[in-house]
Amino acid sequence: MNRSNRRKLLQSSLILALPGVLRVLPDAVAAEPSAASEQSTGNNACNPLLSHSLRPLMSPEKLTLCDEYAGKVLLIVNTASKCGFTPQFEALETLNQRYADQSFTVLGFPSDNFRQELSTEKEVAEFCELNYGVSFPMFQKINVTAADAHPLYKDLAAATGSYPRWNFNKYLVNRQGTPVEYYGSSVQPLGDQIVAAIEKLL
Numbered sequence: 001m002n003r004s005n006r007r008k009l010l011q012s013s014l015i016l017a018l019p020g021v022l023r024v025l026p027d028a029v030a031a032e033p034s035a036a037s038e039q040s041t042g043n044n045a046c047n048p049l050l051s052h053s054l055r056p057l058m059s060p061e062k063l064t065l066c067d068e069y070a071g072k073v074l075l076i077v078n079t080a081s082k083c084g085f086t087p088q089f090e091a092l093e094t095l096n097q098r099y100a101d102q103s104f105t106v107l108g109f110p111s112d113n114f115r116q117e118l119s120t121e122k123e124v125a126e127f128c129e130l131n132y133g134v135s136f137p138m139f140q141k142i143n144v145t146a147a148d149a150h151p152l153y154k155d156l157a158a159a160t161g162s163y164p165r166w167n168f169n170k171y172l173v174n175r176q177g178t179p180v181e182y183y184g185s186s187v188q189p190l191g192d193q194i195v196a197a198i199e200k201l202l
Helices: 003-031 035-040 065-069 088-102 121-132 151-160 192-201
Strands: 073-079 104-110 170-173 179-183
Touching: 065 104, 073 088, 073 151, 073 192, 088 104, 088 121, 088 192, 104 121, 151 179, 170 192, 179 192
Parallel strands: 073 104
Antiparallel strands: 073 170, 170 179
16 A cells, blocks of 8 residues: 555544444543532532521521522521510511512522620520511521631622621522621611612612
8 A cells, every 4th residue: 555545544543433432431521520510519500609508596407598488588597586686677677578479589698797696596596586586597606707707608708798797688589599688786677778779689
């Protein structure tokens, strides 16, 4: 076989082989996703903010926020039972009930970082229910300040630039699971600022 014929045969072989290679590689990648890909699509591909698992108050088992609250507008609040802002529980409950049928909910996270929370979860639960009729979801006691914040609050702070500076700081989260606003303790739950922001997201 002369040089010209050998060159044509080689080119023909490569052309025939390449489609096979192109078919095999995508299938192999799809069949064996990387660890990073698996992590990013976990929990139904919800926003990382909602990928955290926490125990509801007085519950022995954790739940993943994404499973319960994906697609909802959320107001996340660090609470305390012995604070000057504790009466905001009443307004938070009113806010929760007002917009509950529009896929909105308040999420309360008791914290003793400012030394104003009761000792046990049972005491917290009884206090909230008996004094303010709280029916919105309340979760386990967690740390919310920069030094040792729960990962949920680290994510909230990273998105907004602010860790809680006191009890009853508030983070508004849109339906995509992205924090969009941060409010300090003195911003009232039923004030125009928060109400207008919630209604804009609903």
